[in-house]
Amino acid sequence: MGIKEVAKRAGVSISTVSRVINKSAKVSEIKRKKVLEAVKILGYKPNDLARGLRNMTTSTVGVIIPDITNPFFPSVIRGAGDILHKAGITPMIYNSDGNISLEIEEVNNLLSKRVDGLLFMHAGESQKVIKIIESTNIPVVFLDRTEDGRFSSVISDNITGMKSIAELAYSLGHRDYWYIGGESGISSARERLEAIKEFEETHPDISVVYESSTFSYEGGVSSFESLSEKFPLPSIIICGNDLLAFGVIDSCIKKGLKVPQDISVTGFDDNFLAAHYDPPLTTVQQSSYELGATGAKLLLEFIFGKRKRPVTKVLPVSLIVRKSTNAPNKKLKA
Template sequence: MPTMAEVARRAGVSVSTVSHVVNNTRFVSLEKARLINDAIATMGYQPNELARSLKASTTNSVGLAISAISNPYFTDIICAVEAECARLGLMVFLSDTQEDPDRELQVVRAFHQRRVDGVILAPSGSPQRAIDYLADKKMPCVLIDRFADQRFDQIGVENETSMRALIDHVASFGHKRIGYIAGQPGLTTTRERIEAFQASLAANGLECVPRYLSAENVDTAAATASTHAILSLPSPPTALVTGNNMTTIGAVRAIREKGLSIPGDLSLAGFDDFEWADCFEPRLTLVAQPCTEIGRQAAALLSARIAATGSEPRSVRLQATLRARASCGRPTHTRLT
């Protein structure tokens, strides 16, 4: 690999002049710049990015620590973060925390040791060690999707109004018995949506029946089991609401395994619209989160935080959209067993 000194000798200039052209730190005459660029192209010279970052105290890179990369919801956010970071001239290093607090701490430590300029983190259910580490190291950070610590910028969806719109829609068909299949335990989004579900039922004059509420479902298999249990009650709900796309899939599987139809035997609605929701029969009524805007604004917030660490942290909640389709109807008097 040719060195900067060898480029300088070939171009007939000093090493410092080559450095100014490579790093764009001082004006160099057009003729000398042409000679240097020709030498770089001919010799295949590549600047030492690590050395440049150490000198500049910046790497123009950020870490994205996010759970369940295979989840379509997070996939859409990742794409938006990467696109906005590319526009801002930032490289993204991606790691899956697997919703594991130990893994989460390991990931943010690795990002810090690799000198990223900042971190975007979707906190796990027990994120305190990772968050405290970031705070202690004074790492610019944006928390995404889950509002876990006001010391950092945070961005996600407005869960209360989104859930209210969802329950209002389901209740408008005349349902009195509405169940809920919540998502991952410990997450702020899970807690906020459970609380919003209960408040929304009360606002519609409906009772929140404890046995209709499954508060902890770590994956689709758990959601399937929970749905089976609720639908096997002597007097089951006539409608189910799900807390995220994974619980939606689990609920649909259980409903079909019991030989029930949607919405003929049971209405279904939930959070997290996804690309193939339109392919279900019937088409599913779901809350669509603004994934692209969440990712874009997360990257913009982090870029601003890297540039100005002294400003007050911001918490940004974006509005979701209810996409009413065909999975809700009037309750029947059929006993679900």
């Protein structure tokens, strides 16, 4: 079964069938429908390899994430995948496991496979990775990361989101905070940290102790243990993401503290576990699905030549108040 049979069935020329299949030029809606109907009836499947050689494309996009076990990232992949599949493009998904050396290897691997574009969530800012990407001409969109305007990116409004957490804590009466954030090499972690520092500067009656770790459950546990050995317990612990918060909550319980009766805890992400944790987590909701979908749409604009200059898109977030926060326990403090 070939393109000639499709053209004959649809009553159009071979070149018209080619234009419809490759989306290479405008075809009238009537002819397009005839071709697609003929393709469906005859069960015709275009030769992707041959088509790619003609068009110098592979109909694939590389997707690199730092941690497949983090509930945030599978939803990002799903959002991106839904958009890419509709466009006839297959995502090639790689997990760097937070390892920059592996990330470099994965980028080079994807480039060698001649992917048409790259959706990238790096584990940490590596100039070597950036130089490799910059040396190519393929479109790249960073997700949940920014790269000083050289590349396009889609991010959540981290600063507004974290400030809303700080404002909630203040309104409840909290004045002694711990802030446990992510790695400084990740722009989203820096933005959330910046929001807390700006809040502290404008509220001289609060005290904040800062700690950075990996965006992980284990990071929350180790940070809590480290801080509790050095400082008196605060009335609230603000975490840079939900996984950190889960580690902190379990550490509090292990220490005999009740959340939120003795100490309040907040997160950031609103992953699928946040509403079901014990207690349900107060957090900032960002749409990981929409992050992936928006990034994929933007990447397709570059791949199909509809956009040339880099752009940063910022997605809105919202504060979700649940049962892990309360007014400070003044008796415990005394």
